[in-house]
Structure formats: C-alpha cells, structure tokens
Amino acid sequence: MQLYKDQHIKIYNSLSGTKETFTPIDEGYVGMYVCGPTVYSNVHLGNVRTFMSFDMVFRYLKHLGYKVRYVRNITDAGHLENDADAGEDKITKKARLEQIEPMEVVQRYTVDFHNILNTFNFLPPSIEPTATGHIIEQIELIKDIINNGYAYEINGSVYFDVHKFNETNDYGILSKRKLEDLIHNTRELDGQSDKKNPQDFALWKKAEPQHIMRWPSPWGDGFPGWHLECTAMSTKYLGDQFDIHGGGMDLKFPHHECEIAQNEAAKGQSPVNYWMHANMLELNGQRMSKSTGNTVNPDELLSGNNKFFSKAFTPSVIRFFIAQAHYRSVLDLTDDGLLASEKGFYRLMDAINLLDGLKTSETSSIDIKTWKQTCYNAMNDDFNSPILIANLFEAVKYINQIKDGSATISAEDLALLKETINTFTFDVLGLENVTKKESGQDKLSGAVGVLIKLRQEARANKDFALSDKIRDELAEAGILLKDGKDGTTFSLS
Template sequence: MQLYQDQTIQIYNSLSGKKEVFKPIETGYVGMYVCGPTVYSNVHLGNVRTFMSFDMVFRYLKHIDFKVRYVRNITDAGHLENDADEGEDKITKKARLEQIEPMEVVQRYTVDFHNILNTLNFLPPSIEPTATGHIIEQIELIKTIIDNGFGYEVNGSVYFDVHKFDESNDYGKLSKRKLEDLIHNTRALEGQSDKKNPQDFALWKKAEPQHIMRWPSPWSDGFPGWHLECTAMSTKYLGDNFDIHGGGMDLKFPHHECEIAQSEAAKGISPVNYWMHANMLQLNGQRMSKTTGNTVNPDELLSGNNKFFSKAYGPSVIRFFNAQSSYRSVLDLTDDGLLASEKGFYRLMDAINGLDDLKAGTTSTFNVSEWKQKCYDAMNDDFNSPILIAHLFEAGKLINQIKDNNASLTSEDLEVLTQTMNAFTFDVLGLENASKSDSGTDKLSGAVDLLIQLRQDARANKDFALSDKIRDELAAKGIQLNDGKDGTTFSTN
C-alpha cells in the first residue's frame, strides 16, 4: 500500500489558473523539472526561495511514496544579458570581466550554489544536467523545429518564428498574453536585428569572433538560445510530455512560454501537465535589486554579515520562515519576520524534543488519526505548508499538555503522533532538529552545570546576591539560565 493511493493532491496550475487534481501520467511516478540557476554569480536569494519551495514539493511527493524523478538544470551557457536576444552571454561577460575561463566562472558559482543548498538542507535533485552538456540535443531540437517550419536561419543564427507558430498554436497561453498585444507593446528596437519580428526568440546564436564559448553547428559556430536548454533537457529525461514544471514567477514569460512553443513546434505536444510558479521574495517590502543595493546574498543572511538583519539566522529558521507562507504568495523578508519565525521554530522543536519523555496513558483525549489526516490534507491542498505548520503547533500544544498531565494518549496514538510529527517536520519540511536548551559543547555544558550547581547552593542558602550575580553574568556572556520544575537548564544565543 502506497500512501499516495490514499491522498488526493490538488495543484494550482498556472496554465488553467485553477487548482486541479494531480494525476501523474504514470501511476506512482512523477516527473518534475525546475529551472535552475544561471551560474554567472552567487545564487540569488529569491532563486533559493523558489528552489526551497520545490524542494518541499519533492520531499512531500517522495514522502507519500511517489517515485519522483526531479530534474533541475544548471544554466552554464546561452543566457544572454537580456531577453531581446542581444548582448553578451552572461557567463562570457563575467569571464571577460574577471579575466578567467568561462568554465571557471561556471565552476565557481556552481560550487557556491551547491554549498548554499547543502547548508540549507536541500535534497539533491535526481538529475542536474547542464546546458553545455546537451549541445547536441539542442542542435537536434533546432533541426526539428526548422524542419517543421517554425524556425529560420539568418546570418548563422536561428530564430523561432513566433508569428508562424501562433497561426496554428496559442503563443501566450501560459502567461495569458496575446501576440497582438505583444506586438503593440514592443518597445522601439535599438540597432538592427536579424529577426523577422521582435517577438521571435533565438534558438541558436552565431558567436562573434572574440566570443570564447562556441560550438560547431550546421548554421555557425555559436551557442544555443537560453530557452532551448530547458526544452532539450526536460524532454530528454522526463519525456515529451511530463507531469510538473516549476520555476519562479519571473520565468513565466518569456522563458516558460517559449519552452511550450519549442516543444509544441518540435514534438507537436504540450510538454507539461502542471505548471507551478513560486512567487517572488522581497527584502523589507521592496524588490531585491542589485542596482539600488536592496539585496542580500544567501551566505550573508546565514552569517549575519549584512546591514539588513540584526543577527545570523540558521538554515532551519530560514526554511521555517519560508514554509510559514505559501509558495504562491509574495514573501517579504524582514528582521521582525525572521525573529518571529525563529522563536516559533524553537518552540516547535522543544515540543518535538519532549515527545520521547511522554508516558502513554490508558485513554486518548485527542483524536490523533484525524489530526494526522489534517496534516496530509494541508499538503494535499497545493502544498499548503502554513496550514501544516499550524497543525504541528497544535500537536506541540498537545505534547505540552500531556507533559503537564492535562491530556493523555494511548501508546498506539503516541506512536502515531511521534511518527507523524517527525515525518512532516524533518522529512517534508526539511527542518533539522535543534534545541535552545543544552546547546553548548560538552566542555561548556560541564562548566555551566557547575555554575548552575553553585547558584543552586547559593539559593538554598538564600544568598540571592550571589545567585543573581551568577545568573546575570552568564546572561551577559550570552548564556541564558532556564529554571524549570525539574531543575535548571541553559541555552546560548
């Protein structure tokens, strides 16, 4: 019995603008593609948010026993500086500016990307293909598009004929645009272009003589267009028609629209059944922007080495903060928001860490199986992690009540509660266990425990001057003593 047989997932499909029941093409299997980063600079925090949301989707699908093939690419060629198909390749430009090989740029920022994602406890995708590793596939795809009459060559470059495509297909169906509107709203072109129409996009670009990233093709020595790699790699590993394609909202147009067009033009079939788009991340209510300086790198957020936040935030706190809002909502990154999430996160962790000490009762005062299904219902409803977290807090409250003998669970229910809490908190949300208590090293623990003992003695002798001195001086050094019923523990910050 596989869990997915009992669960009905609804996914908000950008294509229809509605939540739809998720039916995979092949029972028990899911193919999911997510547009990965262009590795020409440190990974953008907003990009990380998108990947984090899909990491959670991946984790949940796996949790309910789907066999998931998750493909997330690395763009290491072909992403031009702008989407009008003019200007330099982003990787090439960075290489020129830093006077290093393009592959050095790619290597440096791919490593950075993986480091950040590892730190944030991401699961690796099943396949992480690169654009440069799939030049041959992309050339073959271009040939097919030309053969089918939707591509044309000019001066060694190949373009996709959007107008021709729109006669037989619907260009703009994903982003809800009409070609006619696009024509009217196209801004004046600067310089001459080889394109028949400004709406056309590049499939292959001829490389200028000084351009170092170049591959031979039937049309010229050059490089593939940005949209093409995703079509080539997604269909290669997932089939011409696959289940889920994800990415940031900003990629909906033109990138994803062009992917659809390329697939339909080459293969005559719409590539994706469920399009999912994660919404944008803001910093203090504003768009993150390098030019205005309203931006922070993931490593700066993690280290606290930035001007926006009062302290460093742990990977799980950042994940928790992200999961507290829906992936489809704009998320505003603020210090207050992170502080609130941090407190809530530790409260939840302390509750979970209290599970082991609970004693089973003879009866249950709480309907655990109903609660468990509510957790699944939350995730089934378009991966509604905020609702899931609300249920986890409800269970946290229950755990505290049992501890205080204000509630009880049978051993069977306690087992279900423990398993479910752990599964959703750690497997699905990808949080890592942490405790505010006893968070020091063994040596520190030993030393502080000694001070706790001395303070205890002082208190027993009513020497409150000494006991308060121990407490306050430890606090000044960042060690907080917590007096509880069963003695004193400490936490560091």
C-alpha cells in the same frame, strides 16, 4: 508504502489558472523539471526560496510513495544579459571582468550553489544536467523546428517564427498574453535586424569573433538560445510530455512560454501537464535589487554580517520562515519576521524533544488520527505549508497538555503522534532538529551581551580606549558590533 492511493493532491496549474487534481501520466511515477540557476554569480536568496519550495514538493511526493525523477538544470551558456536575444553572455561577461575562463566562472558558482543548498538541507535532484552538456540535443531540436516550418536561419543564427506558430497555436497560453498586445523591444541591438519580427526569439545565435563560448552547428559556430536549453534537457530525461514543470514567477514569460512553443513546434504537443510558479521574495517590503542595495545573500543572512538584520539566523530557522508562507504568495523578509520564526521553530523543536518522556494512559483524550489527516489535507491542497505548520503547532499544544496532565494519550496514539510530527517536520518540511541550546546561540548571545554591557559602561565612564579594545578584539574574533538607535547588536563576519 503507496500512500498516494489514499491522498489526492490538488495543484494550482498556472496553465489553467485553477487548482486541479494531480494525476500523473504513469501511475506511481512523477516527472518534475525545475529551471535551475545561471551560474555567473552567488545564488540569490530569492532563488533559494524557489528551489526550497520545489524541494518541499519533491519531499512530499517521495513521502507519498511516488517514484520521482526530479530534473533541475544548470545554465552554463547562452543566457544573455537582460534575458535578451542579443548582447553579452552573462557568464562570458563575468569571465571577462575577472580575467578568467568562462568555465572557471561556471565551476566557482556551481560549487557555491551546491554549498548553499546543502546548508539549507536540500535533497539533491535525480539528474542535474548542464546546457553545455546537451548541445547536440539542442541542435537536433532546432532541426525539427525548422523542418516543421516554425523557425528560420539567417546569417548563421536561427530564430523561432512566433507569428507563423501563432497561426495554428496559441503563443501566450501560459502567460495569458496576446501576441498583438506584446510590447515590442525596439532597441538597436546586434542581430536585432535579422529577425522577421521583434517577437521572434533565438534558438541558435551566431558567435561573433570575440565570443568565447561557441560550438559548431549546421548553421556555423554559435551557441544555443536560453529558452531552448530547458526544452532539450527536460524532454531528454522526462519524455516529450511530463507531469510537473516548476520555476520562479519571473520565468513564466518569456522563458516558460517559449518552452511550450518550442515543444509544440517540434513535437506537436504541449510538454507539461502542471505548471507551477513560486512567487517573489521581498526585503522589507521592497523588491530585492543590487542596484538599490536592497539585497542580502544567503551567507550574509546566515552570518548576520549585513545591515538589515539584528543577528545571525540558522539555516533551519530561515527554512522554517520560508515555509510559513505559501509558495505562491509574495514573502516579505524582515527582521521581526525572522525573530518570530526563530521563536516558533525552537518551540516546535522543544515539543518534539519532549515526546520520548511523555507518560501514556489506557485511553487518549486527543484524536490523533484526525489530526494526522489534517496534516495531509494541508499538503494535498497545493502544498500548503503554512496550514501544515499551524497543524504542527496544534500537536505542540497537545504535547504540552499531555506533559502537564491536562490531556491523556495511549501508547499507540503517542507512537502515531511521534511518527507523524517527525515525518512532516523533518522529512517533508526539511527542517533539522536543532535546539536553541545545541545551536550555541544562547551561550554566544549571552557572552557577547556581557561584553557589550562592559563596553557601554566604559563609554559612559569615557574610557574610550577600553571601549575600542572590546570592539576591535571582538572584530578580530569574527564578531562585529553594530551601534544603532535601539542599542548595540552583533553579527558574525
């Protein structure tokens, strides 16, 4: 069904800084590109939040009846440390440290990426291209940029001439930065002196003798620049101009800024009509950082094997928690927040599972059609999932009122209520219908709680042998006890 003809979406466009009515280039079709992971480590929970936001966008567009071509790439070459133009490739460095082939690194972490996203019930993209699979396209793109006078070759490397481009174009149009105000990177790095200006960025880098990942080009053996890859892959599959480009807020500058410049330099037009950026995920009010130890990966959150959370959480509870914040808002991941989301999630599931047993009446005391449109209104307003969830809990209230007899509903309205709440909960938000009982968490928590109580009694009686035996045998079974100031909790190893 072509629901999009009656439902009009507004998208916050980072390019204009305003919400704009979404009008695709071709009616009924949407081209969407999202920057995928650089596969040199396990996928970060912040990345999961970003990809989950665009999975929800993808799901809603499909629900409205659009034919969506969703392209999300895999960066498997050319992404240097600190997002720089010089230094070591992230994947090559990981391969050197682990003494394996770079493509072993790529394979290992691509598999991890897919496994995690499958666990969280993501829909696969329409196309998932790799940077190494599109070297020819990137070389041809560089040729176009050179021929148009916006790039130069020196010592086997090719750089984008930012100053020349800015004479007739606006470098900084997305990030709202002015070229003269940009902070220059003045560190002495390999190849830095080759640039005409510090702001110029690499389109192609000469491969030094020790560089493993290398390809032949008109300028010598080398590898592509990180920014170039997304320009080549997005335009190959979506055309020189397409509807939506998404990614994390951290990619707005320089990555997305450079994508715009490259496309304008090569094709003479801006590549994207609507730029969307998902905001950051914090942990206990602070930015996640490996260096400070303030970080948790998806597996640790799912298993409970971490120092931040009191228990394990199911994928749908985590997904529900993330959806309770708007994609453009900073989201703070906390134990209290997840515990509250867990209660809300199971309350929603319990209500949905009551629908089949509800009694119908001749008339309805609840206006289901108006409620249904409020769900669409929420998603039409820049994919506002928190408002959608609030509307779903209005339906939970209705369901409980019908159950206890304080409200009535006709068979026709009950069918509409059931269809709508299932559509938005499972098809759009991507949640899975798992009750607390089915998840086994109640039974497990109860059983472990009994053992924790027995252990506490043993310690009180100074029977430390029994106390240690309970702890050690639970650990062997994959259940780790954690003693804290607020008592003993457990996690799954």
